[in-house]
Amino acid sequence: MRFSREGLLVALSTSTVQAVNNGLARTPQMGWNNWNTFACSVSSALLTSTAQLLTEYGLQDLGYKYVVLDDCWSAGRDEADGRLVADEAKFPGGMKPLADALHEKGFLFGMYSSAGEMTCARYAGSLDHEEADAASFASWGVDYLKYDNCYHMGRFGTPLISFDRFNAMAKALKKTGRAILYSLCSWGEDYVHTWGGSIANSWRVSGDIYDSFARPDDLCSCTDAADPACIAPGTHCSVLAIINKVAPYIDRGLPGGWNDLDMLEVGHGGMTEEEYKAHFSMWAALKSPLLLGNDLRIMTPSTLTIITNPAIIALNQDPRGRAVQRISRNTSVPKDRYGVGETHVWSGPLANGDQVVIFLNAADADLDMSASLEDIFIMDGVGGTAAQVRQDWAVHDLWGKGARMETEDARRVLDAEGQEARRAVLKRLGWYNATEVPYAEGLRRRDPRLFGEKIGVVEKGGDLSVRVPRHAAKVFRLQSVSGEDTARKSLVRDEL
Numbered sequence: 001m002r003f004s005r006e007g008l009l010v011a012l013s014t015s016t017v018q019a020v021n022n023g024l025a026r027t028p029q030m031g032w033n034n035w036n037t038f039a040c041s042v043s044s045a046l047l048t049s050t051a052q053l054l055t056e057y058g059l060q061d062l063g064y065k066y067v068v069l070d071d072c073w074s075a076g077r078d079e080a081d082g083r084l085v086a087d088e089a090k091f092p093g094g095m096k097p098l099a100d101a102l103h104e105k106g107f108l109f110g111m112y113s114s115a116g117e118m119t120c121a122r123y124a125g126s127l128d129h130e131e132a133d134a135a136s137f138a139s140w141g142v143d144y145l146k147y148d149n150c151y152h153m154g155r156f157g158t159p160l161i162s163f164d165r166f167n168a169m170a171k172a173l174k175k176t177g178r179a180i181l182y183s184l185c186s187w188g189e190d191y192v193h194t195w196g197g198s199i200a201n202s203w204r205v206s207g208d209i210y211d212s213f214a215r216p217d218d219l220c221s222c223t224d225a226a227d228p229a230c231i232a233p234g235t236h237c238s239v240l241a242i243i244n245k246v247a248p249y250i251d252r253g254l255p256g257g258w259n260d261l262d263m264l265e266v267g268h269g270g271m272t273e274e275e276y277k278a279h280f281s282m283w284a285a286l287k288s289p290l291l292l293g294n295d296l297r298i299m300t301p302s303t304l305t306i307i308t309n310p311a312i313i314a315l316n317q318d319p320r321g322r323a324v325q326r327i328s329r330n331t332s333v334p335k336d337r338y339g340v341g342e343t344h345v346w347s348g349p350l351a352n353g354d355q356v357v358i359f360l361n362a363a364d365a366d367l368d369m370s371a372s373l374e375d376i377f378i379m380d381g382v383g384g385t386a387a388q389v390r391q392d393w394a395v396h397d398l399w400g401k402g403a404r405m406e407t408e409d410a411r412r413v414l415d416a417e418g419q420e421a422r423r424a425v426l427k428r429l430g431w432y433n434a435t436e437v438p439y440a441e442g443l444r445r446r447d448p449r450l451f452g453e454k455i456g457v458v459e460k461g462g463d464l465s466v467r468v469p470r471h472a473a474k475v476f477r478l479q480s481v482s483g484e485d486t487a488r489k490s491l492v493r494d495e496l
């Protein structure tokens, strides 16, 4: 009998050494956070009206269930008892009525603070107030805490100093007795990927994302995980920069604790449709939390078709919880005017024995890309020794026909008036509903809506080849068909 190293890790993590052990985020958390679009323009009304749209567009029933408030909600501390007070103009009656309203609709409520004297927007922070603030959050009905890293008064610079500062809140949350998902936002500092899993359900790996696929920016200097020249994690990290940063430690994510690649930019307007599809696919397959960041009131059909693709979301919510790993990177490709250009192939195992393979083209040209079964299953044995190399594999395109909502159907969902009419459209489409059939169950039953469009077969020892447009990703689920009729030739070529 053979045990892979990863198999051993998974076995251990499900028995004795489960780190944070609060029972939450067994798959990456999904939801919506106001920051990317609204920044400091927050209010109860914004969150409850967005929640209503999450319900009406079927997003809540696809798993987007955390509604997360970001910075700028506070009016400081009560002079008498030192407790945090919500801004009464933005949050009439405080946070409790908002939490109640969200719970009433079946959502979970996310809150924000910083492990500093102030938050990033210079409101009161929770450093050295951890117990009192955690008690406030619990009493308000909070289910999630995004905990930022601004104004930490110099208490960083070694893993242990940062660990202690963030662990103070972990302990305080635990002491409340309420199940509160703990989401660290320390921007990858002090090797958080090495200790975040001990105390938190997710940890940011980079500076803040911005709405660009690949444009480099001086405000995101820490793009290489091992770069000693890194000064500041920054606020302008492209999708490509974040992917490159997490590549060396994708294996740190496990059920209960995840590498957080930051909130999604899909639908924000700065990228092409192909770029947004690639962004969404990579976040899903890397097992990042999926927090939407767009304004749902002005959503386009294109955006809706991306964020509702259940075959892609099922990668993210796969019970095995193993992120894809990069199996090849090619920088000898056409470069854009910033000097950026590279292609990657990513591959990873899924709970039912399927394998996900992603061809990511961040070069400045459409390109033919390919990978052999030997490369695709490198994790299971080098030099073609993996048993899977000797099997035939059906190839399913997870953005192919049927996987993604048609644009016209998305327009019908958006144009319908009110919850009942929208639900009726979704019902007619037979759209996936994870409230009815959780992803693990849908995968077990082989629900066709989670398996994309079958486009061919790769025979044993063969290659998977595909044409990938500039700034796009092709995402395939490979399913073993050994023993089945494998008459088709091994080379799969996607028609574009």
Ligand SMILES: *[C@@H]1O[C@H](CO)[C@@H](O)[C@H](O)[C@H]1NC(C)=O
Pocket: 057, 058, 061, 423, 426, 427, 433, 435, 436
């Ligand atoms: C999803 O299923 C649940 C449970 O059956 C149901 O209440 C809900 O209305 C469904 N959602 C949609 C968008 O149809």
Ligand SMILES: *[C@@H]1O[C@H](CO)[C@@H](O)[C@H](O)[C@H]1NC(C)=O
Pocket: 330, 331, 332, 333, 334, 367, 368
């Ligand atoms: C990198 O990509 C270019 C352009 O597609 C190709 O010509 C070259 O062979 C690739 N290099 C490797 C090592 O695969």
